[in-house]
Amino acid sequence: MTSTPAAGAPRTAVLDKDGLAALVAALVADGRTVVGPTVRDGAIVLAPIDSAEQLPYGWGVELEAGHYRLSHREDGAAFAHSAGPQSWKNFLHPQREKLWSADRAKDGELTVRAEPPEAVSYAFLGVRPCDLRAIAIQDRVLTGGHFRDTGYGERRRGAFLVAVECTAPGATCFCVSMGGGPGTDSGFDLALTEVIDGAGHRFLVRSGSEAGTALLDQLPCTAADRETRQAARTVVADAADAMGRAMPPVDLQRLMGGSLEAERWDDVAARCLTCGNCTMVCPTCFCTTTEEVTDLTGDHAERWQRWDSCFDLDFSHLHGGPVRSSGRSRYRQWLTHKLGTWHDQFDSSGCVGCGRCIVWCPVGIDITEEVTALKAEADTKGHAQHGTHEKEAER
Amino acid sequence: MTTSPTTPTTPADPAAPGRPTLAVFKLASCDGCQLTLLDCEDELLALSGEVEIAHFLEATSAVRPGPYDLTLVEGSVTTPADAERIRQIRAASRHLVTIGACATAGGIQALRNFADVEEFTRAVYARPDYIDTLATSTPVSAHVDVDFELRGCPVDRRQLLEVVTAFLAGRKPDISDHSVCFECKRRGTVCVTVAHGTPCLGPVTHAGCGALCPAYGRGCYGCFGPAGRPGPSGGSLSVNLPALIPVLHRDGMDDRDVERLLRTFNSAAFHAESEEDS
Ligand code: SF4
Ligand code: SF4
Ligand code: SF4
Ligand code: SF4
Numbered sequence: 001m002t003s004t005p006a007a008g009a010p011r012t013a014v015l016d017k018d019g020l021a022a023l024v025a026a027l028v029a030d031g032r033t034v035v036g037p038t039v040r041d042g043a044i045v046l047a048p049i050d051s052a053e054q055l056p057y058g059w060g061v062e063l064e065a066g067h068y069r070l071s072h073r074e075d076g077a078a079f080a081h082s083a084g085p086q087s088w089k090n091f092l093h094p095q096r097e098k099l100w101s102a103d104r105a106k107d108g109e110l111t112v113r114a115e116p117p118e119a120v121s122y123a124f125l126g127v128r129p130c131d132l133r134a135i136a137i138q139d140r141v142l143t144g145g146h147f148r149d150t151g152y153g154e155r156r157r158g159a160f161l162v163a164v165e166c167t168a169p170g171a172t173c174f175c176v177s178m179g180g181g182p183g184t185d186s187g188f189d190l191a192l193t194e195v196i197d198g199a200g201h202r203f204l205v206r207s208g209s210e211a212g213t214a215l216l217d218q219l220p221c222t223a224a225d226r227e228t229r230q231a232a233r234t235v236v237a238d239a240a241d242a243m244g245r246a247m248p249p250v251d252l253q254r255l256m257g258g259s260l261e262a263e264r265w266d267d268v269a270a271r272c273l274t275c276g277n278c279t280m281v282c283p284t285c286f287c288t289t290t291e292e293v294t295d296l297t298g299d300h301a302e303r304w305q306r307w308d309s310c311f312d313l314d315f316s317h318l319h320g321g322p323v324r325s326s327g328r329s330r331y332r333q334w335l336t337h338k339l340g341t342w343h344d345q346f347d348s349s350g351c352v353g354c355g356r357c358i359v360w361c362p363v364g365i366d367i368t369e370e371v372t373a374l375k376a377e378a379d380t381k382g383h384a385q386h387g388t389h390e391k392e393a394e395r
Numbered sequence: 396m397t398t399s400p401t402t403p404t405t406p407a408d409p410a411a412p413g414r415p416t417l418a419v420f421k422l423a424s425c426d427g428c429q430l431t432l433l434d435c436e437d438e439l440l441a442l443s444g445e446v447e448i449a450h451f452l453e454a455t456s457a458v459r460p461g462p463y464d465l466t467l468v469e470g471s472v473t474t475p476a477d478a479e480r481i482r483q484i485r486a487a488s489r490h491l492v493t494i495g496a497c498a499t500a501g502g503i504q505a506l507r508n509f510a511d512v513e514e515f516t517r518a519v520y521a522r523p524d525y526i527d528t529l530a531t532s533t534p535v536s537a538h539v540d541v542d543f544e545l546r547g548c549p550v551d552r553r554q555l556l557e558v559v560t561a562f563l564a565g566r567k568p569d570i571s572d573h574s575v576c577f578e579c580k581r582r583g584t585v586c587v588t589v590a591h592g593t594p595c596l597g598p599v600t601h602a603g604c605g606a607l608c609p610a611y612g613r614g615c616y617g618c619f620g621p622a623g624r625p626g627p628s629g630g631s632l633s634v635n636l637p638a639l640i641p642v643l644h645r646d647g648m649d650d651r652d653v654e655r656l657l658r659t660f661n662s663a664a665f666h667a668e669s670e671e672d673s
Contacts, residue, residue, distance in 0.1 A: 273599060275576040276580075295560065296442055313623060313632060314571065322632070325632045363641075
């Protein structure tokens with residue numbers, strides 16, 4: 001153990017694989033539900049794990065638009081993959097949650113009971129830097145405003161976050177161009193960087209909270225040596241240079257606002273299935289609807305909240321029918337909200353560049369490609385307009 | 396199915412006054428959707444407490460004449476006699492709900508819509524002149540007004556109960572029109588198309604089954620027919636079938652495979668989608 005300057009002060013140390021196993025064991029012993037990456041059904045999914053043995057040691061992923069495949073890795077890395085089919089939203093903002101129930105007694109008296117959120121204390125292992133930003137966005141959306149999602153708030157408050165910096169970005173990652181990157185300095189309890197070289201397979205670990213430091217103090221770790229720190233810096237810097245994609249460097253909010261009548265929406269609508277997968281996998285999409293459940297007698301009723309999506313016709317249903325009935329208007333809603341009006345609502349972009357919507361779109365519609373095309377269209381029109389103005393001026 | 400007994404029997408327990416009456420009828424179908432109702436074992440007792448089952452030959456030969464408050468109809472219209480019968484059923488029903496792919500889309504028997512029925516009857520029956528059938532198999536909604544269509548081959552038990560419960564409570568059934576992919580993602584299933592290259596009709600198929608097949612590593616077969624709801628021009632507002640075909644090809648299907656995949660229980664409805672958009 002290194003000497004600790006003050007209890008709870010941030011620490012940096014090195015864990016080996018046994019140390020990582022001890023970390024998982026300590027979180028489990030703490031009574032937490034530990035959720036981490038593990039191989040299931042041909043993918044690295046996020047699921048409850050009870051030991052570090054379930055981590056995807058030796059597995060990587062091959063990502064492309066509409067394409068995901070597992071691949072073997074010679075180096076035996078546990079975290080050399082990128083965003084998978086789910087995100088932490090699946091746990092913090094679950095797809096279906098009971099809000100309240102009501103019972104009518106024989107005498108007609110009605111009792112309404114709020115449903116307390118399930119008391120679960122999570123530890124998330126392997127939160128990527130893009131996902132840390134996504135969680136921060138959902139925090140703002142779901143707990144930062146006037147209408148608060150208490151269930152989300154409870155789960156979020158109790159969650160212990162172990163971030164993992166990225167060393168193997170996928171071909172669909174573009175966090176750097178969204179203002180993020182494969183490294184992180186805040187928003188976690190512990191952060192790991194996996195280093196595999198001649199000196200062995202190990203994890204540089206930094207604490208980012210008192211709880212993180214307290215846990216780290218219990219673990220069998222060694223002092224953070226210069227070589228490991230340097231190696232960790234290098235792998236993360238290399239990852240930043242290895243982004244598979246990039247969002248064009250434009251003012252996205254302005255581009256979206258100015259593109260409402262773009263022809264490109266017709267082009268993408270011809271390819272879009274309006275299946276909703278992009279919104280379901282997006283770690284920031286938060287929309288829900290409510291459903292009323294009654295039993296046959298009508299004496300018992302429940303209200304549930306469930307994930308919704310702007311690709312659902314019911315999403316914009318007003319009396320008479322859906323406002324956004326065409327695929328064009330629904331795709332446009334998704335993109336212009338994500339990249340444009342999100343800024344007006346929540347002071348940030350709704351996209352962190354994780355690439356999930358690209359990978360899990362069955363037809364491989366690529367948000368960066370659509371923006372590139374919208375920008376090209378805006379540029380051409382701008383030029384055309386500009387040209388007209390000049391001609392008019394000449395006349 | 397047997398025909399109705401000539402003398403209607405009175406139920407042993409006289410109906411409480413004001414209990415709504417429920418009737419179940421079938422046209423051309425396999426009985427599977429009605430069986431789904433019988434399969435609601437835990438809820439059947441509660442159901443029979445809330446409604447008077449006035450006509451349900453699959454369950455009891457005791458039948459009462461209409462009018463009925465809620466009528467469930469299974470099966471498609473394939474004969475002139477059924478075309479007439481569904482009009483009578485409609486006339487005797489306050490609310491008419493069609494259940495299953497046959498009643499809502501014509502069923503697998505709508506394959507005849509793409510072929511010559513006379514040729515079939517000649518090939519199959521020793522005495523084709525005994526067969527009195529229509530050239531097409533059509534959904535009930537092509538003949539009479541329908542209050543609600545519940546999709547599926549067969550219908551989903553949970554959804555069927557929801558529809559019956561909603562009609563009893565006088566509210567709109569909570570049945571989503573979106574794609575199977577919504578349910579698949581909510582269920583946490585790894586997409587079989589993206590991760591395994593397995594052809595799947597989920598993106599164009601109406602939700603309702605809970606994304607059963609992908610959860611077992613199989614592609615969706617389209618049992619619930621096209622997603623969405625009909626738009627003003629007839630085709631679904633939410634299905635872009637032509638956009639899915641290249642993905643099916645990418646995942647190893649040739650034109651014949653695609654045709655077979657689309658020509659099952661909802662063949663007529665999927666056919667309308669390919670016509671609509673192409
Ligand atoms: S829009 Fe796409 S890339 Fe951006 S955060 Fe959502 S899923 Fe990730
Ligand atoms: S993009 Fe659509 S589903 Fe996502 S948050 Fe916005 S409106 Fe909701
Ligand atoms: S963009 Fe892709 S994932 Fe999103 S609704 Fe369209 S087809 Fe589905
Ligand atoms: S497996 Fe099929 S139903 Fe599920 S998300 Fe993929 S395409 Fe949609």
